[in-house]
Amino acid sequence: MTLIDAANEADALEWMHANGCTDGLPVVIPTAERVDRMVLASGLDGQLSLGAMGPGNGETTIEAVATNAVMAGCLPDYMPVVLAAVQAVLQPKFDLAEMQGTTHSTAPLMIVGGPIAQPLGLASSFGALGPGHRANASIGRALRLAMMNIGGARPGESDMALLGHPGKFSFCMAEDTSASPWEPVHETFGHTAEESSVIVVGAEAPHSCIFVDDADSPESPQRLLKTIAATIANLGSNNAHFRRGVVTVALNVDHAAVLGRSGISRKDAQEAIMGYAVNPRSVLRELNPTYAGKGDGADLIRAVASPDDVLIFVAGGAGLYSSVFPSWAAGANANSAVSQAISIDLSCEIPA
Amino acid sequence: MARRGTPSVALVTQTFWPQGDFVSAADGMPSLPRVQLPHPVAGSGVEAMTRVANDVADEIIAYLRGDA
Numbered sequence: 018m019t020l021i022d023a024a025n026e027a028d029a030l031e032w033m034h035a036n037g038c039t040d041g042l043p044v045v046i047p048t049a050e051r052v053d054r055m056v057l058a059s060g061l062d063g064q065l066s067l068g069a070m071g072p073g074n075g076e077t078t079i080e081a082v083a084t085n086a087v088m089a090g091c092l093p094d095y096m097p098v099v100l101a102a103v104q105a106v107l108q109p110k111f112d113l114a115e116m117q118g119t120t121h122s123t124a125p126l127m128i129v130g131g132p133i134a135q136p137l138g139l140a141s142s143f144g145a146l147g148p149g150h151r152a153n154a155s156i157g158r159a160l161r162l163a164m165m166n167i168g169g170a171r172p173g174e175s176d177m178a179l180l181g182h183p184g185k186f187s188f189c190m191a192e193d194t195s196a197s198p199w200e201p202v203h204e205t206f207g208h209t210a211e212e213s214s215v216i217v218v219g220a221e222a223p224h225s226c227i228f229v230d231d232a233d234s235p236e237s238p239q240r241l242l243k244t245i246a247a248t249i250a251n252l253g254s255n256n257a258h259f260r261r262g263v264v265t266v267a268l269n270v271d272h273a274a275v276l277g278r279s280g281i282s283r284k285d286a287q288e289a290i291m292g293y294a295v296n297p298r299s300v301l302r303e304l305n306p307t308y309a310g311k312g313d314g315a316d317l318i319r320a321v322a323s324p325d326d327v328l329i330f331v332a333g334g335a336g337l338y339s340s341v342f343p344s345w346a347a348g349a350n351a352n353s354a355v356s357q358a359i360s361i362d363l364s365c366e367i368p369a
Numbered sequence: 370m371a372r373r374g375t376p377s378v379a380l381v382t383q384t385f386w387p388q389g390d391f392v393s394a395a396d397g398m399p400s401l402p403r404v405q406l407p408h409p410v411a412g413s414g415v416e417a418m419t420r421v422a423n424d425v426a427d428e429i430i431a432y433l434r435g436d437a
Contacts, residue, residue, distance in 0.1 A: 071395070073391070073395045074396070169391070171391075174387050175388055175391040175392070175395075177385065
């Protein structure tokens with residue numbers, strides 16, 4: 018840990034801004050006392066290392082993670098979720114160093130599932146990705162600050178995103194299991210319903226997907242799936258041209274009900290979306306011949322390579338809009354989603 | 370590849386040169402052979418790419434031969 022000597026917290030904040038330690042917004046000053054409390058909340062040794070974080074290969078100690086959690090404004094109770102998110106992005110399958118360095122506008126989207134979400138106040142409904150939810154905002158921000166301060170991501174030097182997106186400040190929500198017609202999405206990653214976990218996936222900002230139901234029409238559920246698929250296959254997306262990578266779909270509660278009343282399982286929805294998310298090769302070739310490949314122009318080219326690459330779950334308030342998050346679709350593992358169990362066995366309650 | 374002893378040289382455009390500095394230092398290979406290209410190269414057309422290739426070919430070969 019680097020200790021700085023400042024006359025007061027205002028001076029310390031200016032030092033941190035000047036030395037590139039912040040995301041551009043004010044942070045909570047990580048005094049030794051605050052960091053110690055956050056480390057204590059983890060139940061782990063502050064010097065324990067989770068590994069090197071790319072691209073700068075900084076040592077990801079518990080203390081370093083705790084420091085960034087303090088800066089982000091986390092409560093000590095959030096620490097297990099922050100730790101799990103950090104462990105998730107350190108999985109080799111996530112290709113973090115490559116993702117941090119890409120020119121594409123991708124950011125790690127966190128989806129928290131399981132019993133921990135409710136007591137922490139993690140929002141899954143109206144505006145879950147917007148302002149106003151402390152747990153969502155600060156947990157997502159803690160991961161971003163860790164990626165900057167431990168992983169070394171700096172715009173224009175090691176984070177080469179041409180524009181980025183606001184989710185690079187914070188990008189965290191919970192799954193709305195109460196409104197979901199399906200099993201919790203983290204069960205598809207091998208976790209149990211009783212377990213808490215975080216799924217992390219590289220994602221663009223949400224693309225709005227409008228759909229108006231017609232309960233009298235038996236075609237309505239398929240229209241919804243086609244609408245989602247069309248948003249995924251949009252001709253400016255990497256997925257359309259690279260034909261790989263995970264695409265995230267946050268179904269709002271009303272849209273989830275449309276699929277639920279029709280008995281459409283998550284697997285059914287994933288397969289249908291994959292089948293509908295196509296573009297004729299001739300169109301891809303006309304717009305972007307570099308990636309169109311050889312073959313007949315009439316070929317229908319899938320934007321999603323496998324049903325499992327459609328990461329679909331319920332989140333967001335009631336209304337007409339669901340959200341699709343296209344992905345970078347690159348890296349050695351094609352922008353894979355990863356998950357990590359949230360360990361609360363070791364954490365302890367910190368007295369006020 | 371360089372770590373495995375395979376003759377290697379990275380071709381990096383001017384815009385991404387600072388990122389190359391960062392990554393090569395972070396990976397413990399600050400002297401990894403690199404050749405700077407103008408930016409952009411991708412999509413700049415056959416004539417421009419041929420000119421770039423002619424300009425840097427000798428430097429690349431020298432690195433690969435270990436002469437640089």
